[in-house]
Amino acid sequence: MPPRPPSRGPSVRTKVGRLLERARPVYATPGIRRLLVLNLLHGLATSFVMPFMSMFGTLEAHMSLAAFGAFMTLNALSGILIATALAYGSDLYFTRRTMLLVGSLAGAAGYAGYAYLRSFVPLVLVGSLALGVSSITFSQLFAYARELLARSGVDVAHTAFYINVFRMFIALAWTVGPALASVVLARFSYRGLFLGASADLLIFAFVVHRGVERGPPVAAASRPSSQPLLRLFARSDILAHFAAFVLITSSTTISMMNLPLFVLKTLGGTERDVGITYSVAPVFELPFMLYFGWLATRRAPDRVIRVGMSIAFAYYVSLVFVVAPWHVYLCQALSAAATAVVSGVAITYFQSHLPSHPGTATNLYANAQRIGSTAGYFLFVGLAWRYGYRAVFEACALFAALGLGLMQVPVHAPDGVETA
Numbered sequence: 240m241p242p243r244p245p246s247r248g249p250s251v252r253t254k255v256g257r258l259l260e261r262a263r264p265v266y267a268t269p270g271i272r273r274l275l276v277l278n279l280l281h282g283l284a285t286s287f288v289m290p291f292m293s294m295f296g297t298l299e300a301h302m303s304l305a306a307f308g309a310f311m312t313l314n315a316l317s318g319i320l321i322a323t324a325l326a327y328g329s330d331l332y333f334t335r336r337t338m339l340l341v342g343s344l345a346g347a348a349g350y351a352g353y354a355y356l357r358s359f360v361p362l363v364l365v366g367s368l369a370l371g372v373s374s375i376t377f378s379q380l381f382a383y384a385r386e387l388l389a390r391s392g393v394d395v396a397h398t399a400f401y402i403n404v405f406r407m408f409i410a411l412a413w414t415v416g417p418a419l420a421s422v423v424l425a426r427f428s429y430r431g432l433f434l435g436a437s438a439d440l441l442i443f444a445f446v447v448h449r450g451v452e453r454g455p456p457v458a459a460a461s462r463p464s465s466q467p468l469l470r471l472f473a474r475s476d477i478l479a480h481f482a483a484f485v486l487i488t489s490s491t492t493i494s495m496m497n498l499p500l501f502v503l504k505t506l507g508g509t510e511r512d513v514g515i516t517y518s519v520a521p522v523f524e525l526p527f528m529l530y531f532g533w534l535a536t537r538r539a540p541d542r543v544i545r546v547g548m549s550i551a552f553a554y555y556v557s558l559v560f561v562v563a564p565w566h567v568y569l570c571q572a573l574s575a576a577a578t579a580v581v582s583g584v585a586i587t588y589f590q591s592h593l594p595s596h597p598g599t600a601t602n603l604y605a606n607a608q609r610i611g612s613t614a615g616y617f618l619f620v621g622l623a624w625r626y627g628y629r630a631v632f633e634a635c636a637l638f639a640a641l642g643l644g645l646m647q648v649p650v651h652a653p654d655g656v657e658t659a
Contacts, residue, residue, distance in 0.1 A: 270387050271401075273450045275408050277339075277380060280443040282409035284346065286416025287436040288353075291424065299429050300357050308616060310363060315613040317367035318374035319606050325375045326382075326602035335383040336451040338375060338598075340444055346373030347440040354433035373440075378605045381405065381586050382597035383451070398590075399540060403532025403583035407525055410582075414521040476650045477592065481607050483645035487548060487581055488611025490555065490635040490642075493619045494574075497635075498567070501558070501628040508564035519568050523575035531579045540588045541646065547580025548643040555636035559629060592650065 296307040329338045349369030356362050384405050388398055424432045502508040502516060535543045554573035561567055586604055593600040622631045 270450075270452075271391065273446065274380075274384055274387060274405060277443060277446055278405050278408040279412050280439055280446070281376060281380060282412025283416045284350075284436045284439045284443070285409075286413045287420040287423075287432060287439065288350065290417045291420065291429075291432060295353070295429055295432075300359070300362060302359060306359060308620075310359070310366065311616055312613055313363055314366040314370060315609050317371040319609050321371040322374045322378065322602055322609075323606065325372070326378055326598040329375070329379060329382070329598035334453055335379055335386065335598075336447060336453055338379045339383065339447045339451060342373050342376035342379060343440045343444040343447065345369045346376060347437045347444065349373055350433045350437040350440070354430045354437070374605070374609070375602070378598060378601035381590070381601045385587075385590050385597045385601075397536045399535030399543075399584055399587040400529075400532035402587045402590075403528045403535070403579070406583040406586065407528040410521065410524050410528065410578075414525075476648050477603070479645045479648035480589075481603060483548070483642040484581070484585060484604065484607035485611040485614070486638045486642040486645070487551060488608045489615040489618060490551065490638040491578075491581070492612045492615025493622065493631060493638075494555065494558075494635050496615070496619045497623060497628055497631040498558075500623070501631070502564055502567060505628045506561070506564050506567070512564040512567075516564070516567050516571060519571040520575045520578070523572045524578055527576045527579035528583050531576075531584055535584045535587065540584055540591065541650065543580060543584050544588055545643060545646050547577050547584065548639055548646060551577035551581070552636055552639040552643060555632045555639055558632040559636070 292311070293307065296302045296310060302310060325333075325338065325341075329335070346369070349365050352365035352369060353362065356365060381402065384402060385398065388401055393401060420432055420435070423435050427434075498516065499513045502513050506512075531543060531547070550573055554570055554577055557570045557573065558567065561570065586601060589604040590597050590600045618634070619631065622634050626634075
């Protein structure tokens, strides 16, 4: 009897069919379709504003670099404090609908203030208060996403895939938002830019008002109290993983500010090379988000996170050795893969540790990003001035390696604290 040929596994058509079947709830459930629209709108608002904040602060509001650094730091610290307090309450006392309305309307008011204010103190007050409240919107979106998936009957094991799909729509907004914002900026100046972001958030609030259902907080129905933030940080695993994401976000922020200057001043490239560099990553990022979301349904999420941080390390090391702008284009595929993990699977990873408190869990991830970004702003200036643009990527690689090391701390569940 002749030997049987080795099995080649499922065909490409079968794999695509399985992927489409898994994606069925995304296009078949009205609530999930609405959530995709909300993610797109939120991504557009942030992509309109964030790429131009340094230009607005230093050129339009005439802040010094030190004043602009203080401005961004005060906004970040206020956002951390306000968002943490609101996230704690959102799991117990307030509905996701209420929190999304409050966050989006506060953001609309804050950006409208930026459109007309140019003095330092009023800008700080608007940024730290109105936009501090608005900072809750991101974490509430993904807390609502987890609860919506649970009500839709989606297998818990597939949650990471759907969260990555939702996060992909924010990334999709970033592929067109900055280019559209640059047109608005050229035509209507900063007033038009911020009013455009404000109008976007008003549309967001309208969609929430008309479409997001009223319902009791999930944690309030399941347990009488929530875990205080200090109690969570008493867990060595959560503290270590939180620090890991602070480090990886710092490296991402430093790299994003360093890369254009590196291409122009070290590699001798042009503005066109910089534009191509930032256009390459989103092309890869969208399919990578689908792939790593699918992978997280078949592998332990912490393993996928470690893979993502390993890829980030490889990305920064590769940038240390490039000698021409086109080499950077190739490296951007690694950047897209790392981003797909750190900004997608990571959300589900934190939520899985505290399934009854998705608002608090998602806000932990968001706070790690805020702290990491703030640290990155300051570290970039010192590193680039002291050591040069190429050496900055060596520091980024070191941060990624340290983050990867912290992710080796195993998850545990001491008495009174729940995990997945």
